[in-house]
Amino acid sequence: MKTDIWTIMSREVFYMWRDRGLRYILLLGPLLGILLFAGIYSSETIKHIPTAVVDLDDSQSSLDLIKNFENADNLSIISHPSSYKDLEEMIKEGRVVVGIVIPEDFGRNLNNLKGSRVLCIIDASNYIYATNASNAVLGVTRTISAQAGIKTLIARGMEPGQAQNTYQGIEFVEQPWYNPTLNYAYFLVLGLALNIWQYCCMLTASMLVIGETGVKSWLQVKASGFSLSRLFVGKSLTHILLLTILVLPIYFLVFVILKYPLACSFGQLFLLTFFFILAVHSIGTLVSSLVSNAVDATRIGMMVAVPSFMVTGYTWPLEAMPAWLGKAAWILPHTWFFQALNYLTFKGGGWSFVWPYLLVLLLMAVLFYGLTALVVRYKEGC
Amino acid sequence: MKRMLGIAHYETLYIFKSRVLCFMVFLVPALYALFFGLVYYNGLISNIPMAVVDQDHSALSRELIQSFRNQPYFRIVDDVNSYDGMKTAMRDGRVRAGIVIPQDFAKLVHQGQHTQIITAYDASNLIWGFNIRRMANEVINIFNQQHVAEYLIQSGMSPGEVASVTNILDCNLVPWYNFNYSYTTFIFIGIMMLVIHQVGLFSISLTVTREKEKNSWIQFLAAPIPAWQLVTGKCLPYFLANFLNYTVLLVICGTLARVSLQGQVALVIALGLLYDVIITLLGFLISLYVTDSLQATRYLMMISFPLFFLSGLTWPQLYMPISLVWLGRLLPSTWMMTAARMVNVKGLGWSYMGGTFLVMSAMAAVLAVLVLNFPHQRRIHARHVYPGPPFPDKEYHL
Numbered sequence: 001m002k003t004d005i006w007t008i009m010s011r012e013v014f015y016m017w018r019d020r021g022l023r024y025i026l027l028l029g030p031l032l033g034i035l036l037f038a039g040i041y042s043s044e045t046i047k048h049i050p051t052a053v054v055d056l057d058d059s060q061s062s063l064d065l066i067k068n069f070e071n072a073d074n075l076s077i078i079s080h081p082s083s084y085k086d087l088e089e090m091i092k093e094g095r096v097v098v099g100i101v102i103p104e105d106f107g108r109n110l111n112n113l114k115g116s117r118v119l120c121i122i123d124a125s126n127y128i129y130a131t132n133a134s135n136a137v138l139g140v141t142r143t144i145s146a147q148a149g150i151k152t153l154i155a156r157g158m159e160p161g162q163a164q165n166t167y168q169g170i171e172f173v174e175q176p177w178y179n180p181t182l183n184y185a186y187f188l189v190l191g192l193a194l195n196i197w198q199y200c201c202m203l204t205a206s207m208l209v210i211g212e213t214g215v216k217s218w219l220q221v222k223a224s225g226f227s228l229s230r231l232f233v234g235k236s237l238t239h240i241l242l243l244t245i246l247v248l249p250i251y252f253l254v255f256v257i258l259k260y261p262l263a264c265s266f267g268q269l270f271l272l273t274f275f276f277i278l279a280v281h282s283i284g285t286l287v288s289s290l291v292s293n294a295v296d297a298t299r300i301g302m303m304v305a306v307p308s309f310m311v312t313g314y315t316w317p318l319e320a321m322p323a324w325l326g327k328a329a330w331i332l333p334h335t336w337f338f339q340a341l342n343y344l345t346f347k348g349g350g351w352s353f354v355w356p357y358l359l360v361l362l363l364m365a366v367l368f369y370g371l372t373a374l375v376v377r378y379k380e381g382c
Numbered sequence: 383m384k385r386m387l388g389i390a391h392y393e394t395l396y397i398f399k400s401r402v403l404c405f406m407v408f409l410v411p412a413l414y415a416l417f418f419g420l421v422y423y424n425g426l427i428s429n430i431p432m433a434v435v436d437q438d439h440s441a442l443s444r445e446l447i448q449s450f451r452n453q454p455y456f457r458i459v460d461d462v463n464s465y466d467g468m469k470t471a472m473r474d475g476r477v478r479a480g481i482v483i484p485q486d487f488a489k490l491v492h493q494g495q496h497t498q499i500i501t502a503y504d505a506s507n508l509i510w511g512f513n514i515r516r517m518a519n520e521v522i523n524i525f526n527q528q529h530v531a532e533y534l535i536q537s538g539m540s541p542g543e544v545a546s547v548t549n550i551l552d553c554n555l556v557p558w559y560n561f562n563y564s565y566t567t568f569i570f571i572g573i574m575m576l577v578i579h580q581v582g583l584f585s586i587s588l589t590v591t592r593e594k595e596k597n598s599w600i601q602f603l604a605a606p607i608p609a610w611q612l613v614t615g616k617c618l619p620y621f622l623a624n625f626l627n628y629t630v631l632l633v634i635c636g637t638l639a640r641v642s643l644q645g646q647v648a649l650v651i652a653l654g655l656l657y658d659v660i661i662t663l664l665g666f667l668i669s670l671y672v673t674d675s676l677q678a679t680r681y682l683m684m685i686s687f688p689l690f691f692l693s694g695l696t697w698p699q700l701y702m703p704i705s706l707v708w709l710g711r712l713l714p715s716t717w718m719m720t721a722a723r724m725v726n727v728k729g730l731g732w733s734y735m736g737g738t739f740l741v742m743s744a745m746a747a748v749l750a751v752l753v754l755n756f757p758h759q760r761r762i763h764a765r766h767v768y769p770g771p772p773f774p775d776k777e778y779h780l
Contacts, residue, residue, distance in 0.1 A: 020673075020677075021673075021676065021677035021680050021681065022680070025680055025681070025684060029684055033687075033688070036688055036691075036692075036706070037691065039702070039703055039705075039706050040691055040692070040697055040702050040706055041697060042702075042703060043701040043702075046698070046701065050700070091558065092728065092730055092734060093734065094724075110550065110551065113546060113550065114546075115546065115549040115550055115551070115552060116550070116551055116552070117551075117552045117553075117554055118551065118552070118553045118554070119554050119556065120553055120554065120555045120556065121556050121557075121558055122555065122556070122557045122558065123558055123559060124557035124558060124559055124560035124561070124563055125558075125559040125560050125567070125568065125723055125727045125728055126568060126695075126696075126698060126723075127560070127563065127565055127568035127569070127696075128696060128697060128698065129698060130557060130560065130563055130568075131512035131513060131515075131516055131563065132512060134516050134519075134555065134557065134563075135512065135515050135516050135519060137553075137555055138516065138519040138520065138523060138555065139519065141523070141553035141555065142519070142522070142523050142526065144551060144553065145523075145527075145550075145551050145552075145553060146526075148550045148551035149530065149547055149548065149550055149551075151550075152546075152547045152550045153534075153547060156543075156547070161494075162494060165494040165495075165496075166530055166533055166534065167526075167530060168496075170491060170497055170498075170499060170526070170529065171496065171497070171498045171499070172498075172499050172501055172518075172522050173498050173499065173500050173501070174501055174503075174515065174518075175500055175501065175502040175503070176502075176503060176505035176511055176515070177472060177502055177503065177504055177505060177506075178504060178505055178506040179505035179506055179508070179511065180505070182505055182508060182511055182512070184508060184697065187506070187507065187508045188508075192687070192691065195687060196684070196687060196688075199683065199684055199687075203680055203683070203684075294676050295588075295675045295676050295679055296402045298676060298679045298680055298683070299402060299406065299584070299679055299683075300402075302679075302683040303410065305683075306683060306686055306687070307414060307417060307418070309687075310418065310421055311417075311421055314507075315507070315509060316421065316422060316509060316565060317427070317507060317509060317510060320424055320426070320427055320509075320565075321420070321421055321422075321423070321424065322420060322423050322424065325420050325421065325423075342506055342507065343475075343506075346506035347473050347506060349473075
C-alpha cells in the first residue's frame with residue numbers, strides 16, 4: 001500500500017513536471033505575484049498628494065494659508081494655476097488631485113473680521129486618493145479655521161490664552177489600531193499574493209480527475225484493476241504536498257525578507273493555510289470530476305477562483321455588502337481563509353479563534369472530496 | 383467576401399455548438415457584472431459599529447456622543463462601554479471604531495484646560511480605516527464648531543457675533559465626480575472593462591488553437607483566401623459578441639450598480655469599438671502562437687488579477703515604481719480602464735481622449751500587422767500529457 005501510494009505520487013510529480021504550462025505557473029506564478037504586488041505597493045502609503053492652489057488674493061494672509069497646506073502631512077503643492085479654469089483643467093486631466101481656491105479679498109475680509117470662504121476640491125474618482133486627500137484636507141481646515149477664530153477673538157479683545165483654549169481646549173487624538181502607519185502594503189500585498197497562489201491550487205486540482213479520465217490511457221488504468229480511490233488519494237496527496245511547499249516562499253518573502261508584521265504564531269498561519277489548501281483542492285477536484293475535458297475544468301475552476309477574492313471581504317467589507325450576500329459569502333472556503341488571514345496577521349489570536357476556521361475548512365474538504373468520490377464512482381460505473 | 387462570411391458562419395456555429403464556449407461568450411460577462419454589482423451594490427460605508435467609552439458622563443460628553451449618533455456614518459454599540467470591552471469588541475470585529483472620553487472631561491473644558499479625546503479605529507482593513515478617519519474628522523469638525531459657538535455664547539457674545547467668529551474662515555470641501563465617495567463609482571466600471579478584456583481573450587484565443595488541435599488549421603492555410611479575410615472571418619463573431627457584452631455591461635453599470643454614467647454616447651461607442659478591435663486581434667494573435675487550449679486558458683486566467691492592479695485604477699501609478707508604470711502602459715486594459723473612468727465617471731469629452739485614442743490605435747495597428755503576417759507554415763504544437771497507467775511494469779488485463 002505504502003509503495004503503491006509512493007509510486008502514484010512519483011508518477012504525479014513526473015506528469016506535473018512534464019506539463020510545461022502548469023510547471024511554469026506553479027513555480028513562477030506565486031513568486032511573480034508577490035514580487036509584483038510588493039512592487040506596486042512599495043511606497044506603502046499615499047503621501048505627497050498632488051495639490052494645486054489658486055491664490056486669487058495674493059495677500060500675506062493667503063500666503064500664510066498656503067503655508068498651512070504646504071505643511072500638511074500628505075499634501076504636496078505642485079502648481080499655482082492662475083485661474084479657477086486652469087485648476088479645473090488640471091483636475092480633469094488628473095494632474096492634481098486636490099485643488100484649493102483662495103478668493104479675492106480673502107486677506108482684507110479676514111482683517112476686517114468679515115467671513116471668508118476657501119474652496120477645497122478633491123478629485124474623488126479614485127477612492128484611495130479621495131479618502132486620503134479628504135483626511136489631509138479636513139485636518140488642515142480644522143487647524144486653519146481654529147487659527148482664524150483665535151485671531152478674531154484676540155482682535156475682539158479676548159485674552160490670547162483664553163482664545164486659544166476656546167478653540168484648542170479639546171484635542172482629538174487619532175489611534176489607528178493594528179496597522180498604526182496605515183500601511184497599504186501590510187494590508188494588501190500578502191492577501192493579493194495568496195490570491196494568485198490559490199489560483200494555482202485551483203489550476204492544479206482541476207486536473208486531478210479529468211487529467212486521468214479525459215485521456216485515452218485511462219482505459220489502460222481502469223483495465224489494470226488498480227484501485228481508483230488509491231490512485232486519486234495518491235494524486236491528491238501529491239498536489240496538497242506541492243501546494244503546501246509552494247506557499248512557503250511567499251511567507252518567507254513576506255515575513256522574513258520584507259518584514260511585514262505577523263501578530264499570530266507561524267504555526268497557526270501555516271495550519272490555516274494547510275486546511276485552506278484541502279478545501280480549495282477539494283472544490284477543484286469536484287469540478288475536475290464533473291466536466292468532460294481539461295480545458296473546461298480549468299475554465300470552470302477559475303471562474304470560481306477569480307472572482308471569489310472580491311467576495312471574501314478582504315478588501316470591500318462583508319458588512320458593506322447586501323446582508324444576504326455577506327452571509328452567503330461564507331459558503332466559500334476563500335472567505336473563511338481570507339477573513340482569518342486578516343485577523344491573524346493583524347490582530348493575532350489564540351487557538352480558540354483558529355480552530356472553528358480549521359474545522360469549517362476541513363468539513364468543506366470532506367464534503368467536496370466525498371461528492372467527488374460519488375461522481376467518479378457514478379461516471380466510471382464502479 | 384462570401385468566403386469570409388462563410389468562415390464567420392462556421393465560427394458562429396461552433397460557438398453555439400460548444401456549450402461552455404457559448405456560456406462564456408454570451409453569459410459569463412453579464413453574470414460577472416451581476417455578481418460584482420451585488421457585491422458593490424451599497425457602495426458606501428455607513429452604520430459603522432462604534433463603541434463609546436464615556437468615563438465622564440457629563441452633559442458635554444453626551445453632546446459629543448450625540449454628534450456621532452446624529453450622523454448616518456456611525457451606529458453606537460451600547461453594550462460596549464469600557465476600554466477593555468472596546469478592545470475585545472474591536473478585536474472580534476463587533477465594533478470598528480471607538481471614542482474614549484476621559485474622566486473630568488467637561489470639568490477641564492469649563493476650566494479652560496486642555497483635554498484629550500481618543501478616536502480609535504480598526505486599521506487592519508484600510509477601507510474601514512480611511513473611511514472611519516474621514517467620517518470621524520467630519521463629525522469632530524462640526525462638534526468643534528458647535529462647541530466653540532456655545533462657549534462664546536456662554537461668555538456673553540451675541541449669536542451674531544458668535545457667527546462672525548466661527549464663520550470667519552469657512553473651508554468648503556467639495557468632492558468632484560464621486561460626491562458621496564461611492565466605492566462602486568470608483569471600482570465597478572474598471573472591473574467591467576477587465577471582464578470584457580478577459581472574457582474576450584478567453585473566447586477568441588482558442589479559435590486557431592482549437593483548429594490546430596483538430597488538425598484542421600491546415601485547411602484554412604491551404605485555402606486560396608487572403609489573410610485578412612481569414613482573420614476577419616474568424617474574428618467577426620467574437621468581435622460582435624464582445625461589443626454586445628460591452629453594451630450590456632455598461633447598461634448594468636448604469637442600472638444595477640447605479641454608477642452615474644456621464645460619458646458622451648459617441649465617445650463611449652468609439653472607445654468600446656477600438657478596445658474591442660484590440661482585444662480581438664490580441665486574442666487571435668495569442669491563438670496563433672499558444673501551444674494548446676489548456677495552456678492559453680491557464681495563462682489568461684492567471685493574468686487577470688495582475689492586470690487590474692497594474693492599471694493604476696486602485697493604487698495610483700504615481701506611487702508605483704516607474705518600471706511597473708511602464709509595464710502597465712504597455713497593456714491595453716490599463717488605457718481602457720483609465721479612459722472608461724475619465725469618460726464615464728468624470729464626464730470628459732473627446733478633447734481629453736486624444737492621447738488614449740492615439741496609443742490604443744497604435745496598439746491596434748501593431749497587432750493588425752502581426753496578425754495579418756502570421757506564419758503560414760503548418761506547425762503542430764499540441765503537446766498533450768497522456769499519463770500512462772500507474773505501474774507501467776505491471777501486467778494489464780485488457
